[in-house]
Amino acid sequence: DAKTTQPPSMDCAEGRAANLPCNHSTISGNEYVYWYRQIHSQGPQYIIHGLKNNETNEMASLIITEDRKSSTLILPHATLRDTAVYYCIAYNQGGKLIFGQGTELSVKP
Amino acid sequence: KAGVTQTPRYLIKTRGQQVTLSCSPISGHRSVSWYQQTPGQGLQFLFEYFSETQRNKGNFPGRFSGRQFSNSRSEMNVSTLELGDSALYLCASSFGGETQYFGPGTRLLVL
Numbered sequence: 001d002a003k004t005t006q007p008p009s010m011d012c013a014e015g016r017a018a019n020l021p022c023n024h025s026t027i028s029g030n031e032y033v034y035w036y037r038q039i040h041s042q043g044p045q046y047i048i049h050g051l052k053n054n055e056t057n058e059m060a061s062l063i064i065t066e067d068r069k070s071s072t073l074i075l076p077h078a079t080l081r082d083t084a085v086y087y088c089i090a091y092n093q094g095g096k097l098i099f100g101q102g103t104e105l106s107v108k109p
Numbered sequence: 110k111a112g113v114t115q116t117p118r119y120l121i122k123t124r125g126q127q128v129t130l131s132c133s134p135i136s137g138h139r140s141v142s143w144y145q146q147t148p149g150q151g152l153q154f155l156f157e158y159f160s161e162t163q164r165n166k167g168n169f170p171g172r173f174s175g176r177q178f179s180n181s182r183s184e185m186n187v188s189t190l191e192l193g194d195s196a197l198y199l200c201a202s203s204f205g206g207e208t209q210y211f212g213p214g215t216r217l218l219v220l
Contacts, residue, residue: 034208043113043199043211044152087152095142095157095206096165 004088009104012082018075020103022088025069033064033071034091037084038102044087047073078107110136113202113212121218127188130215134181134202140164141183142209143175146197158183159205187217195219 005023012018024033032051036044048055048062050071055062061074075082087102114133122128134141142165143155157165158177175185181202187194195218201209 036211041197041214041216043201043213046208046210049208093207094165095140095159095203095209096154096167097142097144097152097201097209098154099144099152101151 003098004090004100006086006088006100006103008101009106011106011108012075012078014080014107014109015077018073018078018082018105018107020073020075020086020088020105021070022073023070024088024090027068027090028092031090031092033062033068034089034097035060035062035073036087036089036097036099037082038087039081039084044099047086049091078105080107080109083107113200113210115198115200115212115215117215118213119216119218121220122190123220124190124192126190127186128190128217129184129186130198130200130217132183132185132200132202132212134183134200135210138202138204138210139181140203140206140209141177141181142201142203143183143185144199144201145169146199146214147193147195152199155185157206164206190219192219 034049035047038044064071085102140159142157154167177183199214201211
């Protein structure tokens with residue numbers, strides 16, 4: 001399973017876009033890039049995932065570089081409720097998610 | 110559609126006891142994965158069950174075990190509890206291992 005690297009913390013102003021980077025330079029061809037977030041002491045919440053193409057849903061957008069070695073999660077208009085730990089995971093959809101330390105995003109008014 | 114449910118939500122046990130935690134997956138999901146979250150080790154994978162068979166296993170001692178029933182509900186058991194077993198235990202369900210959806214967790218405190 002590929003290892004991912006994320007900055008430990010980031011700040012974002014409320015209403016602005018939050019861009020969370022993730023490095024996954026050893027990702028293999030059958031691994032998807034998944035993003036989850038965890039608000040304090042709750043279960044992780046699925047956000048979005050992608051294989052090669054950029055993806056968008058009602059929560060966020062996922063931009064994956066052409067070589068698939070890195071990606072960026074974009075929350076277009078961050079709110080205070082988006083304050084959470086965000087996890088980027090390279091996952092082969094085999095039932096075993098490997099979580100790193102994630103990025104602690106603080107959205108400030 | 111109802112989400113993943115876990116019972117109980119909170120539990121206090123003493124060292125040496127055993128505990129059983131329950132997880133009901135989203136309707137139609139056949140895969141259930143279990144995770145342990147502690148401040149020191151973060152979120153760690155315990156095991157995954159699919160169609161009543163353990164398909165994946167993490168690096169935890171044999172005191173941690175699980176099972177899955179024919180209706181896809183799953184239980185995990187921890188025997189001979191240690192102080193270090195105090196943690197948030199999370200389960201997640203998926204159709205067959207793809208996108209996993211997590212429950213709220215069971216917070217276990219071992220005294």
